[in-house]
Structure formats: C-alpha cells, structure tokens
Amino acid sequence: MEQRLRQEAKTLLEQGKVDYIIGFEQGSLKFTTAPLITKDKGDTDRLVINPFIVNNLSVYLTDIEGRVGIVAKGCDSRSIVSLIQDNKVNREEVVIIGIPCPGIIDLSKIEQLVGKDRDELDDITRDGNRVVVTVGSKKKDFPITEVLFDNCLGCEFPTPQEYDVLLGEPSTPVADKTVSRAKIETLEGMTQEQRWQFWEEEFSRCIRCYACRNICPACFCQRCFVEESEPQWILPIPQWQDNLIFQAIRNIHVAGRCTDCGECDRACPVNIPLRSLTKEMYDLVDELFHYKSGMDKDAPPLMTAYEAEEAEDFIR
Amino acid sequence: MKKESEWEPKLVGFLCKWCSYAGADLAGTSRKKYPANIGVIKVPCSGRVDSLFILKALRLGFDGVLVSGCHPGDCHYQTGNYRARRRIAITKKFLEYMGIEPQRIQASWVSASEGGKFAEVVTETTEKLKQTGPNQLFIEERQGDGAKATARG
Numbered sequence: 014m015e016q017r018l019r020q021e022a023k024t025l026l027e028q029g030k031v032d033y034i035i036g037f038e039q040g041s042l043k044f045t046t047a048p049l050i051t052k053d054k055g056d057t058d059r060l061v062i063n064p065f066i067v068n069n070l071s072v073y074l075t076d077i078e079g080r081v082g083i084v085a086k087g088c089d090s091r092s093i094v095s096l097i098q099d100n101k102v103n104r105e106e107v108v109i110i111g112i113p114c115p116g117i118i119d120l121s122k123i124e125q126l127v128g129k130d131r132d133e134l135d136d137i138t139r140d141g142n143r144v145v146v147t148v149g150s151k152k153k154d155f156p157i158t159e160v161l162f163d164n165c166l167g168c169e170f171p172t173p174q175e176y177d178v179l180l181g182e183p184s185t186p187v188a189d190k191t192v193s194r195a196k197i198e199t200l201e202g203m204t205q206e207q208r209w210q211f212w213e214e215e216f217s218r219c220i221r222c223y224a225c226r227n228i229c230p231a232c233f234c235q236r237c238f239v240e241e242s243e244p245q246w247i248l249p250i251p252q253w254q255d256n257l258i259f260q261a262i263r264n265i266h267v268a269g270r271c272t273d274c275g276e277c278d279r280a281c282p283v284n285i286p287l288r289s290l291t292k293e294m295y296d297l298v299d300e301l302f303h304y305k306s307g308m309d310k311d312a313p314p315l316m317t318a319y320e321a322e323e324a325e326d327f328i329r
Numbered sequence: 330m331k332k333e334s335e336w337e338p339k340l341v342g343f344l345c346k347w348c349s350y351a352g353a354d355l356a357g358t359s360r361k362k363y364p365a366n367i368g369v370i371k372v373p374c375s376g377r378v379d380s381l382f383i384l385k386a387l388r389l390g391f392d393g394v395l396v397s398g399c400h401p402g403d404c405h406y407q408t409g410n411y412r413a414r415r416r417i418a419i420t421k422k423f424l425e426y427m428g429i430e431p432q433r434i435q436a437s438w439v440s441a442s443e444g445g446k447f448a449e450v451v452t453e454t455t456e457k458l459k460q461t462g463p464n465q466l467f468i469e470e471r472q473g474d475g476a477k478a479t480a481r482g
Contacts, residue, residue, distance in 0.1 A: 205425070205428050205430060207428075209428025209466065212427055254467045255388075257427070258384050261384060261427060265423060266380075268423075293423070297423060298419065301419065301422070316412060316416060319408060319414070321401065323414070324414060327431075328436045328438060
C-alpha cells in the first residue's frame with residue numbers, strides 16, 4: 014500500500030495534477046509520524062502508511078493555495094467533505110488519496126499495558142486483531158480493542174467517504190462503543206453539580222495555548238471570538254471560567270463539523286479530556302438532527318439547514 | 330446583603346425585533362403585569378443569538394436567559410428562527426451535559442400580537458428560576474450563602 018501511495022503521489026506531481034502533496038513521513042521519535050507537505054516529487058519516497066498515522070491532515074488544506082493531493086483516513090476524509098460543505102475547500106482543487114483505516118494505535122495505552130516507555134520498545138506490529146509488542150527478546154500481544162485510540166474504537170466509517178483514489182480494500186470498523194464512550198458515561202452518571210465541578214477542575218489546568226483550536230480542521234475562522242476585543246467575550250488570561258466558556262463555545266461552533274477525529278484531545282498539553290466534549294456533541298447532533306458530519310459534500314452544513322418540525326419540545 | 334428570602338432572579342431576554350419585542354411592547358400597552366426581573370435586549374432576529382451570548386450572560390451573573398423569536402414559519406428573514414432553534418437545542422443539551430442547569434436557558438415563540446403570552450412566559454420563567462436558585466456557576470466558592478455577589482468577569 015505504501016509503494017502504491019508513493020507511486021500515486023509521484024504521478025500526481027509529475028502530471029501536474031496537483032501542486033502539493035500532503036501525507037505522512039517517519040517522525041523523529043520512535044513509532045511516530047509527522048506531516049509531510051511537499052512540492053518535490055523526490056520527497057514522495059518518504060511517504061509512509063503505518064498504524065501510527067494519527068494526524069488529521071485536512072487542517073492544512075485551508076492554509077495552502079493551489080491544488081493539493083492529500084492522504085486521508087476515514088475521519089480525515091469527512092473533515093475534508095465538511096470543509097467542502099462550508100465552501101472552504103474546492104472539490105476540484107483537491108485530490109483525496111483515501112486510506113481504508115484499520116484504526117490508529119495509541120502509544121500511551123501500549124506504554125501502560127507494557128509498563129515501559131515507548132523508547133524502550135523495539136517493535137510494534139499489527140497482526141489482524143492483535144498487536145504484538147517486542148521488547149528485547151520478549152513478545153507480548155494484546156487484542157486490538159485495548160490499544161486503539163478511544164475515537165478509533167467508536168469509528169463508524171474507517172473507509173473514506175469521499176476519495177479520488179482508494180488504496181486497498183474498504184476496511185471494517187473495530188467497534189467497541191462501550192470503551193469509546195466510557196468517559197462520557199461516567200460523567201453522565203454524575204449529578205449536575207458534580208459534572209460542573211469536574212469541568213471546573215479540568216479547565217483550571219488549561220493554559221489557553223489554543224492547540225485544540227489550531228489543530229482542529231473545523232475551527233477555520235479567520236478571527237476567533239476569543240481574540241475579539243469589542244466586545245471582549247472572555248479574558249485572554251487563563252482562568253477556569255473563561256477557559257470553560259472558550260471550550261464550550263468552540264464545541265458548539267464546530268457542531269456538525271466535528272468528525273470525532275480526536276485531534277484536540279491529543280493536542281492538549283495538559284491532558285484535558287476534550288474528547289469527552291467533542292464526542293458528546295457528535296452524538297448529540299446525531300440524536301437531535303440525525304446528522305453525521307462530512308458524509309455528503311452536497312448537503313448544507315448542519316447549522317444552516319432545518320426541518321420544519323424538530324427539536325421543539327423545550328420551546329414555549 | 331440581601332437575605333435569601335428577598336432574592337430575586339435576574340433574567341436577560343433576547344427578543345427578536347419583529348415579533349417578541351413587539352409582543353413585549355403590546356404586553357406593556359395592554360397593561361399586562363409581569364415580573365420586573367427581565368432585562369430586555371433587542372436583537373434583529375432570534376437567529377442572531379449566538380450561544381456565546383447565553384454563556385456570557387451566565388458568566389456575568391445573570392440567573393437565566395430567555396431567547397424569544399417569531400413562531401416557526403413567521404420569521405421576517407424566512408429561516409432565522411429555525412436556525413436559532415437548532416442552535417439553542419444543542420446549546421441547552423450540551424451545557425446541561427457540562428453541568429449547567431437546563432432551566433437557566435429558556436426559549437419561546439412570541440408573536441407581535443401575543444402580549445399576554447409574553448407576560449405568561451416571563452412569569453413562568455421567573456418562577457422556574459426562583460426554584461432553581463441563584464446562579465453560582467462561575468463563583469469560586471460555590472457553597473455557602475445563597476445570595477452571594479455575582480461573578481462579574
């Protein structure tokens with residue numbers, strides 16, 4: 014699959030069908046990958062596909078001018094479709110190289126299971142529904158449901174919904190919905206005061222670095238409300254009240270665009286469980302309006318559309 | 330400092346210019362009585378009300394927010410209230426999940442001819458807020474005296 018990707022990317026650049034290729038290359042740390050954005054066809058040999066291609070590359074699409082060939086997993090392709098729906102990306106100017114995603118491995122889960130730092134691990138390989146971790150001469154294997162990211166376990170559409178080239182056969186989801194929603198269910202079991210208390214504590218750690226916002230493909234506003242000064246909605250100083258409002262509004266603003274890719278959760282330097290918010294919003298939108306983000310590029314965005322009769326029960 | 334029994338909820342109402350604001354006017358000219366707890370902000374359309382307005386009001390210490398617009402199908406701008414409906418629906422549910430009492434966020438459809446309904450809505454909303462109690466969400470030390478100073482940002 015990797016060879017085919019390199020070939021496709023090279024051909025696209027050679028034939029002048031795209032100006033840029035966005036994909037993944039080997040990262041500087043073990044078992045990591047880094048985004049690769051290139052104009053040079055020689056660079057295409059650095060492109061990789063492995064179980065660690067975690068980033069949602071569609072975030073770069075709004076910044077790059079020209080035609081782009083982009084490597085997309087299931088959730089990424091939906092982010093791209095969502096950007097097309099919002100007129101942020103022109104379908105004709107993007108070539109989507111779809112990858113049927115088998116699920117991405119969460120290194121911190123592996124570290125916890127093995128009890129060793131990622132630098133001490135020699136190899137991690139996926140074998141069907143098991144993952145084999147090699148440390149020295151020892152081998153340990155774990156079921157895939159224990160090592161994938163929470164959002165991958167809740168994934169419904171691992172195969173891209175929109176693509177120009179699909180590398181390989183469509184993959185089936187490794188669903189473990191209970192694990193995927195576990196944190197949310199714990200919260201839902203709490204009282205209203207306990208939930209507020211929980212989020213107060215979590216957002217007390219927030220340093221307002223805006224990594225969650227900057228990595229989010231759905232957060233594409235040129236000017237975010239947090240930077241507005243007339244009126245100044247929230248203070249730029251990190252205090253939990255304003256941090257919480259920032260994140261609540263961010264989630265409401267990306268409702269119907271968020272594809273549960275989990276990037277904000279991973280980007281957070283102080284480990285606030287942001288996916289417990291995004292996933293809840295994702296499910297809420299589905300429950301109230303039967304809408305799943307980024308499924309149909311011709312559909313109007315969620316918040317600009319309506320049904321004559323819906324969600325009326327709370328209004329007097 | 331006021332005693333708890335004297336505490337009155339403060340409510341901010343975002344009323345659409347075309348229907349609910351005129352409805353509130355009618356309530357006044359027809360001498361309908363309703364609680365003075367509401368402070369009204371006129372907006373061009375209920376669709377103008379961003380969820381941010383609601384949270385900002387709560388952050389400033391208001392005890393509740395009422396968003397009111399034209400009945401479905403009657404919007405001056407055709408679809409503004411439908412969009413408001415979607416937005417408020419998710420806002421209310423999502424903020425409830427985060428731990429904000431859902432009673433603090435109210436919505437209603439009041440037409441320009443429904444002065445009576447406007448008075449009813451405000452009376453009811455104020456009653457609900459009295460039961461919910463003072464908004465202490467954004468105050469650091471939430472336990473203690475119920476009628477604490479508001480959390481101004």
